[in-house]
Each structure stands twice: as structure tokens, then as C-alpha cells.
Amino acid sequence: MEKDFRYVWHPFTQMQDYQEQEPLIVERGEGVMLYDVDGRAYYDSVASIWTNTLGHAHPALTEAIVKQAQLVAHSTLLGHANVPSILLAEQIVDIAPQGLSHVFFCDSGAEAVEIALKMAYQYWQLKGRPEKKRFVKFVEAYHGDTIGAVSVGAIDRFHETYRDMLFETFKVPYPYCYRCPLSLSPRTCAHACMDELKTLLAEKADAIAGVILEPVQGSSGIIPMPDGYLREIEALCKEHGVLLIVDEVATGFGRTGEMFASDHDGVRPDLMTIGKGLTGGYLPVAAALATDEIYEAFLGTYDSNKTFYHGHTFTGNQLGCAVALENLRLFKEERVIEHVQDVATFVAERLEKFWDLPAVGDIRQKGLFVGIELVRDRETREPFAFEERIGWHVGNRCREYGMIMRPLGSVCLFIPPLIVTKEQAGAMLDILYRSIEEETSARVGGTLR
CATH class of the missing domain: 3.90.1150.10 (Aspartate Aminotransferase, domain 1)
Structure with missing residues (x-):
């Protein structure tokens, strides 16, 4: 003590x-x-x-770490590969919402959010639309504590201190009637919130790179969206040519009763962040998932300046990926x-x-x-x-x-x-x-x- x-x-x-x-x-x-x-x-x-x-001290998860440690604990993923990260990426794509086909590993949920934001930002530059650089966030959102993640967060007690360090965003209300000052019914409230998002996208889509959201807001007090609302947001984003980024760090891997909360509405995000439950809570592994459309925009010659210049020392760490693989195996088996x-x-x-x-x-x-x-x-x-x-x-x-x-x-x-x-x-x-x-x-x- x-x-x-x-x-x-x-x-x-x-x-x-x-x-x-x-x-x-x-x-x-x-x-x-x-x-x-x-x-x-x-x-x-x-x-x-x-x-x-x-659960803690699960023997199979512990054994997976021990077995991997006897082979190699870590080697860089920068320009090289390793077996557990390859197999884990395949498993993640297999269970993720359809269309998410590429996995960029990192160490925490906040880092995954930073990656998704930078991917979205650079994607539009590579597509010849550099003016699309703002993000839409939701009231009371929380996406982590690094600067980009705080910029798309909106819990004043956590984030106000750092306001001058953050980039500008658009903010819209999150639909939950209990906290609605209008005391509307859930569906009426949801439609009122949707109207604000519709108006914003109709007027500002040319300046917007993406909409980022939690399908269930976590750190603001466990606030779920009404059924079908996420699907409506997905449709709006497609209509206006804006990327949808879904933060599943807290909600992924069975927490809400489906593998991912997006699955309740059958939503297919352009980018998705995962973490927390990926390794069963044993080691810090997270990731940002992207579609073929986004991934292929970054392909080019060495001197094309299309490379995604982002990475972390322990990206794709073998110990973390090995225990994540065992966690996913047990998810199915049990x-x-x-x-x-x-x-x-x-x-x-x-x-x-x-x-x-x-x-x-x-x-x-x-x-x-x-x-x-x-x-x-x-x-x-x-x-x-x-x-x-x-x-x-x-x-x-x-x-x-x-x-x-x-x-x-x-x-x-x-x-x-x-x-x-x-x-x-x-x-x-x-x-x-x-x-x-x-x-x-x-x-x-x-x-x-």
C-alpha cells in the first residue's frame, strides 16, 4: 500500500x-x-x-500465452509478418460485419480510433477530396483519451480541459429519451435527433469525412440507440458520401448479445474499431477494420505517397494475438x-x-x-x-x-x-x-x- x-x-x-x-x-x-x-x-x-x-485465469487462455512465449513473444509487424497476427486477422474478418476485410492492429481502443480517423482523413485526400476533413460526433460520446479520440468525444468533464488542443468537429444529439429535455417518446426522440443529422449531412457533406459513433454509448452511462436507428444512420452516410465509423471497442465480442452491436441492425460500417474483449481481457490488442474500398485507395508505388504512415511498437504482438485466437475459438466451442x-x-x-x-x-x-x-x-x-x-x-x-x-x-x-x-x-x-x-x-x- x-x-x-x-x-x-x-x-x-x-x-x-x-x-x-x-x-x-x-x-x-x-x-x-x-x-x-x-x-x-x-x-x-x-x-x-x-x-x-x-473469466480470470482461464487455463486454455493461459496455456495459449505460454505456448506462444516458448516460440517468440514479439517481433515487429512493420514490413514483416508473424503467424498469430495473420491467423487472427482472418478470424476477425470472418466474424466482423460483411465488407470489413482488412485489419490494422494496435494496442488499445483509443489507438484504434486514432487509426480509423486518420484512415478516413487520408482516404478522402487520396480520392481527390481534401476538403472532406471534418468528423461528426454525438453528444456525450467517448472514444478514448488520446488527442484525436478526445476530439471526437463529447463528455465535458473528461474533455473540456483539453479543448484548445483538439480539432474541430460537428456535434449532433444521441437519441435517448430519458435525457431528452423535450421528454419525447423513444421513437419521436430518435426521429428528432435524426432530423439534426439529416440537416447537417445535407448541408455539410462536402466537408465531412466521417460520422463516428458508439452503437451503445459506454462511458456516458450505457445508453443504447433505439432499434433501427444505426441502420438509418448507415443509409444517410451512404446517401451523402460520408464514411461511417462504428466504435465497437466496448460493445464487441458478445457484450450486447451479438458478436458486435452492429449485428443487431445488420449494419456494415466503412471502418470499425475493436479492442477490450478481443483477447478475453488478457493482453492489450485492438484493431481498426476497413473495407476493400478504403484499403485499395492506399495502394501505390513506393514514391506515390499513399502509404499509411502509422504504427505502434507492439502492433500485432504474438502473445496478444495468440490468446485472442484462443479466445475466439472458445467463443464458438462454448x-x-x-x-x-x-x-x-x-x-x-x-x-x-x-x-x-x-x-x-x-x-x-x-x-x-x-x-x-x-x-x-x-x-x-x-x-x-x-x-x-x-x-x-x-x-x-x-x-x-x-x-x-x-x-x-x-x-x-x-x-x-x-x-x-x-x-x-x-x-x-x-x-x-x-x-x-x-x-x-x-x-x-x-x-x-
């Missing part, structure tokens, strides 16, 4: 607050459980920030997608009980991607003040009862490893319910039961 306080600067963490309590220091994991250095067990209800698919769909139905039924708590203002679910938004007053939608740190208090209470739950502001999350059983999911939700009840009852006047 003393060395942690002395040497480590933790991400998204106010370090002064962090050092005022005993930190949870993880030593090992098994299945859906994590264990600290004192041997205490905790349910991992957020899949170690949405990455873990098949029918993980079907399991997620089954458990998600059970979770939806259990979530109904949470409406008994007056502090619960909204419950949002897509597969095993769940956000429970806490409010001071459900009728008026009055939020808890930021300074009250209600989500933080609930997270601390969960920890007391043996569960790790990292909230997003006042939104409590349930995003377990995909192999979670119904019994385990029920136990986690019981802890979450109890923790919300105990931390909010005095603030909103008790339960409704």
Missing part, C-alpha cells in the same frame, strides 16, 4: 481521495472472482473495465453468445426489482451491458450533485459486501465476465441492490416496497 501511494498514479482517479482509504490491491483471479493481497474475494461485476469475457443471451434475459427480469428503489431513475440494458442511473427525484429527474459522489459511495458499499463495481458518475454498472452464471449474476445484483438501497434511502426517503 505504501509503495502504491508513493509510486503509482492511477487513471481516472483523484489521488488525494484515493490515499484516504485502504486501496484494493488485486493479487489473483479465478472465473468471475478477484482476490486481494489479504485473500479477500470479490465478484468482478465490471469485467475489469469491460474486458474480461471467459457457445458464448447464446449463453450471454440466456443470462441477459435472466438479468432483465432481476432488474425489475430495482424499480422498487426510488433513487433509481433509469435502467438501461443491452445484453450484459447494464447501467442503473441514480437520481434524487425520479419524477423530476433531478440528479444527485456531482459533489455527492453517490456512485462512488455505492461502489464502496459493494466492496464491503465482496464485489468490485466501478460506477460512471451516478450510474451504477453491471458488466460481468460473459461466462457469469445466473446464480453468480443473481448474487452480484443482490449486492448491488442492497448497496444502492443503503446508500440512497436516507437521501430520497426509503424504498417504495
Whole structure:
């Protein structure tokens, strides 16, 4: 603990607050459980920030890393190749939305977004349309923390500090009626938001390189698009000659009940970013996927200046690609997608009980991607003040009862490893319910039961 306080600067963490309590220091994991250095067990209800698919210390995934390490751990992909990255690229193309046929590897989701933005930008230059260089983003979007990713993000608390460093974008509303100031129905809200995007594309398409979006917004509080909305955006982009970039870093690899969230609407993006669950949460591998049309625009002679000048030291790292291959093999063998769909139905039924708590203002679910938004007053939608740190208090209470739950502001999350059983999911939700009840009852006047 003393060395942690002395040497480590933790991400998204106010370090002064962090050092005022005993930190949870993880030593090992098994299945859906994590264990600290004192041997205490905790349910991992957020899949170690949405990455873990098949559980911690899965023997087959561990073995895949060991076997690869005995051959070679890493060699450069800059102008050279390696076996695991080739086989993994083939597997990714096989499961990705149709048309995405080329894989550019990197180390994190934010890097994948940077790659997709640069590909889109350079693509239009190569096509003789250099004026198409702006991007359309959505309100409350989050795509990572590098400068390009922050430029297409729109969560002020995270991004406002860096405003002068960012490039200009167009911003349109994301369709979710709970937060809509007009209090419209879901479909009416979606159409109102669509009208803004339609108008923007009709007026500014000649200046727009691409539209970038999350099919379910993650860091803004688990906000899914209404069914069919993504398909309408795809059609608009094609109509106006604008690239569609879908960020599936958080939603990919079964999290929403399909391999990718785009699959729910049968959407075929021009560019797609993936990461997190690709390796089962074991090693940092991510990628940007592109169509033949985009890839072929970059082909030319050595001196044509069409090369995509981008790369990372550990791009296509053999250890990461080997464990990703094993993760995808087990997805098929163990029918993980079907399991997620089954458990998600059970979770939806259990979530109904949470409406008994007056502090619960909204419950949002897509597969095993769940956000429970806490409010001071459900009728008026009055939020808890930021300074009250209600989500933080609930997270601390969960920890007391043996569960790790990292909230997003006042939104409590349930995003377990995909192999979670119904019994385990029920136990986690019981802890979450109890923790919300105990931390909010005095603030909103008790339960409704």
C-alpha cells in the first residue's frame, strides 16, 4: 500500500481521495472472482473495465500465452509478418460485419480510433477530396483519451480541459429519451435527433469525412440507440458520401448479445474499431477494420505517397494475438453468445426489482451491458450533485459486501465476465441492490416496497 501511494498514479482517479482509504490491491483471479493481497474475494461485476469475457485465469487462455512465449513473444509487424497476427486477422474478418476485410492492429481502443480517423482523413485526400476533413460526433460520446479520440468525444468533464488542443468537429444529439429535455417518446426522440443529422449531412457533406459513433454509448452511462436507428444512420452516410465509423471497442465480442452491436441492425460500417474483449481481457490488442474500398485507395508505388504512415511498437504482438485466437475459438466451442443471451434475459427480469428503489431513475440494458442511473427525484429527474459522489459511495458499499463495481458518475454498472452464471449474476445484483438501497434511502426517503 505504501509503495502504491508513493509510486503509482492511477487513471481516472483523484489521488488525494484515493490515499484516504485502504486501496484494493488485486493479487489473483479465478472465473468471475478477484482476490486481494489479504485473500479477500470479490465478484468482478465490471469485467475489469469491460474486458474480461471467459473469466480470470482461464487455463486454455493461459496455456495459449505460454505456448506462444516458448516460440517468440514479439517481433515487429512493420514490413514483416508473424503467424498469430495473420491467423487472427482472418478470424476477425470472418466474424466482423460483411465488407470489413482488412485489419490494422494496435494496442488499445483509443489507438484504434486514432487509426480509423486518420484512415478516413487520408482516404478522402487520396480520392481527390481534401476538403472532406471534418468528423461528426454525438453528444456525450467517448472514444478514448488520446488527442484525436478526445476530439471526437463529447463528455465535458473528461474533455473540456483539453479543448484548445483538439480539432474541430460537428456535434449532433444521441437519441435517448430519458435525457431528452423535450421528454419525447423513444421513437419521436430518435426521429428528432435524426432530423439534426439529416440537416447537417445535407448541408455539410462536402466537408465531412466521417460520422463516428458508439452503437451503445459506454462511458456516458450505457445508453443504447433505439432499434433501427444505426441502420438509418448507415443509409444517410451512404446517401451523402460520408464514411461511417462504428466504435465497437466496448460493445464487441458478445457484450450486447451479438458478436458486435452492429449485428443487431445488420449494419456494415466503412471502418470499425475493436479492442477490450478481443483477447478475453488478457493482453492489450485492438484493431481498426476497413473495407476493400478504403484499403485499395492506399495502394501505390513506393514514391506515390499513399502509404499509411502509422504504427505502434507492439502492433500485432504474438502473445496478444495468440490468446485472442484462443479466445475466439472458445467463443464458438462454448457457445458464448447464446449463453450471454440466456443470462441477459435472466438479468432483465432481476432488474425489475430495482424499480422498487426510488433513487433509481433509469435502467438501461443491452445484453450484459447494464447501467442503473441514480437520481434524487425520479419524477423530476433531478440528479444527485456531482459533489455527492453517490456512485462512488455505492461502489464502496459493494466492496464491503465482496464485489468490485466501478460506477460512471451516478450510474451504477453491471458488466460481468460473459461466462457469469445466473446464480453468480443473481448474487452480484443482490449486492448491488442492497448497496444502492443503503446508500440512497436516507437521501430520497426509503424504498417504495
